[in-house]
Amino acid sequence: MGALGFGEQVHSLAVRAGFAGDAWIGSCLIGMYSRCGSLPAAKDVFDRMESPDVVGYTSLISAFCRNGEFELAAEALIQMMNQGLNPNEHTLTAILTACPRVLGEQIHGYLIKTMGSQSQSVYSLTALVDFYSRNGESDLAKSVFENLQCRNVVSWCSMMQLYIRDGRLEDALQVFGDMISEGVDPNEFALSVALGACGSIGLGRQLHCSAIKHNLTTDIRVSNALLSMYGRTGLVEELEAVLNKIENPDLVSWTTAISANSQNGFGERAIALLCQMRSEGFTPNDYAFSSVLTSCADVASLDQGMQFHCLALKLGCDSKICTGNALINMYSKCGQIGSAKLAFDVMQIHDVTSWNSLIHGYAQHGDAYMALEAFSNMCSNGVKPDESTFLGVLLSCNHSGMVKEGEMFFRLMIEQHNFSPKPSHYACMIDMLGRNGRFDEVLCMINDMPFKPDALIWKTLLASCKLHRNLDIGKLAADRLMEISDRDSASYVLMSSIYAMHGEWEDAGKVRRKMDETGIKKEAGCSWIEIKNEVHAFAARDMSHPDSASIYRMLGELVAVMQHSDELEDIHMHTI
Structure with a gap:
């Protein structure tokens, strides 16, 4: 509002000086008002212009596109051409940033018609690359890019973003490398895009060095991209160093740091960062609340989680999707399933994660009936269950000993919803059947699995063998587990316990001695x-x-x- 007020004062001076109808000044005023979000004022300035030229129309079209009013932008373009004014490369670039596919293709044709097939308008052709990229036409975007004889940093960034949209991160980084090889220096935007695609610690550090070399580390976009990159690669200490060097961290900086610490298991640090963020005068957003509430759940800090819940209520974030889902998860993991249900009920919109959080919460508390009721309500509300949903349902059936229901939902997942069970689903079924002593069915299920059983499968079976004192199948499970990982302390302890139950003290001692010889120690439980x-x-x-x-x-x-x-x-x- 302050910038708009100053702009209005300058506008008043221009009117007093008799420049109100000047095309150049009018174009500048249109740009100023559109950037300040005052689109009616921008349109009013244009209407008062005596003879708007191409620059004036281009400013108006850019203003409409910038504020999401594409239909008005198209009308202005048509009006401009009806006045006998041909759009220039800046006009076409502005319209390409927001136009639908059909019009974009027509503009491409217009470019070829008016400027020739070898048109080298770097601005408009770069906008075409971005246009085709947004519309999923990777081949056309690449074709336009390859025909560009003069490529600037924006052109290269458009190609990088194309590959990132397609999930081809390595190709995006290759484009960045090609750009450097052709002697084009990266700007802050190019480095931010490359860092966003980087998942390698080594390359990430090289990009950090490049940012230092080009004196771009003071740019907040580059700094935030560095925070995100170090968070993804698990280098939390480096992330902290980058955060401490940012002179004026913004909301994105704080949220990225909080999220990274939470995802890497540093829950207490994530909580401390949000408190520090608040003391710096920033208001947490939905994503910051989601991360910090997840951290409270991980460290079982109910009191701290409730305080953040109160803050979210005060700021009106408690009913938002990310915060609401995190609240359900936090209260469930802290033993407050009733509060989790209340947090669910307050939410105005429920996505699949909302329902999954509630179902998993009931499963953790052994309330299978409420979990199954939530599943039924989820389907009734038109929300399609996913693989995590069925895992929560299977867990609830397992914890409550509802084997028949568990088998029914396992078949339902495969036959009706066309999901291929993951190792976690099979492990849940094996645990469910194993707890009931149905070892023949367990072995058949393991043999029929579409992938090789992992350590979780054999460890689950071994635990069931201990429960039912089944030495023979326990030996089989232990042998298979040792083949996959001979460093797992749980397999040694379980097998030793099974031998001891059968009075096989010598074999139990051998297992314990082997455990000592290989230097494996059972990690102590933590409270x-x-x-x-x-x-x-x-x-x-x-x-x-x-x-x-x-x-x-x-x-x-x-x-x-x-x-x-x-x-x-x-x-x-x-x-x-």
């Missing part, structure tokens, strides 16, 4: 507690906490009190 918004994690016999001495001293006092209480209860019972 945590939240005190004053700080999460403290503990493992068995853990001495890493700075207050370990006082913690163990208090634990000893509690044990002594409990033992004394037990002794008093024994005396009381003996007296009775």
